[in-house]
Amino acid sequence: MSSAAYNRLHGLFKNSTATATATATGTGTSTAVSTTNKIVKEKTKRPKKSPAIPTATATATGTVVSRPKTENLAFEPLPMSQLTNSLANLKMFIDTFKRTSNTGPFRYSYKYYDDVVSHLARAKQHAYIEEILEHQKRYKTDMTKEAFVARLISLYGKSRMFDHARKLFDEMPELNCPRTVLSANALLTACINSKRLDKMPELFRELREELSIEPDEVSYNVVVKAFCEMDAIDSALQVADEMEKNGCECNLYTYNTILDALYGKGNILDADKIWDTMKSKNLDPDVRTYNAKLRGLIFANQITEAIGLLDEMKTKGVNPDVYTYNGLIHGFVKDDDLVAVKRWYAEMAANEIVPDSVTFRIIIPFASKKGDYQFGFELSKVGLLREMNVGRSNLQGVVDGLVKEAAVDEAKELVELVKASNFIYYKLKLSVNS
């Protein structure tokens, strides 16, 4: 889903309680419009006719457009914007979502479910998450496939609904779904994602002793992650030992998880020992391994070493990614070195690494802090044109700075750009104090 669609959807959720009741008794004949306010205003208008929509989705009257099966099979997660645009309120969105679930390819689009559920979770609409996920139980054949149910467990976990995840796991036998270490791992991960680490030790024991599910390397990696989350890295290392004693090999997930924790605390010495361990096992570090170390070096203000590490990874054939460059740029921000930030931002482009919203969120406020509002202006434009969520306060900082420097035309240009973008939160005030 694009960032723009994200913001529209999120805005929809925010206003959901108001609009849900306002339109509940209406005729439900709203046309496809782009903001919630407009939706409410135009709800009595008659739609001209059904809009041309490429796949099964809601029309303005809330019915489903049936398309030939072959087209449904070519489902792409594109209609998010259409769904959010054409819906008068959240309840309708949920109903449409449930109806659209009738097409198999839609149900198997993990990314789509993930997006919708995570936005619902952020908007604290847990009842709707339950509604969507419980709705899946009507697809009885799917519910007998463990991977499908594990996905739902995982989604509950990410929504911090551990009890729901647990309940679904318990229901699996009556859903005629085989229950193996795969769904057990999904449930263990749900402990972490729903911040219920307290549930983990008991659960781990229960899985093994009462359900006879033997942990595999994924299970151990989840436990390793859990201890790292609790800042108990020694315990994480003990689990790694235990895992090998039980016939599971530590892999990159294991070590990258531990390295992230160590470098995150600035513990470079212990982290280097992990690198030795990996080497002795012929386990080649990947981009995440290097990025973890890079972050550790930046944390310790060792910027020169960080640049050296970038060279090393290139030599070893590990391609740097946007995390690598963001980390490095973050280091130069810490170093208060705007010239270097600019150079490495350019270097990033030269290496064909596409900046992401974090890149802009790091650099733009720094440019403003250094008083280089022109650079902030350029970056803001790039970010907005790429439909990225650059951050309202970051944009405001640039606008204010431009105004302060009497660059009112540019300030206005930026404000206009913001207005034209689909980010409903970007309502900048042009603060001219004259």
Added chain:
DNA sequence: CTAGGGTTAG
């Protein structure tokens, strides 16, 4: 089913 950076908005 397992690992990453920075944190929105009335």
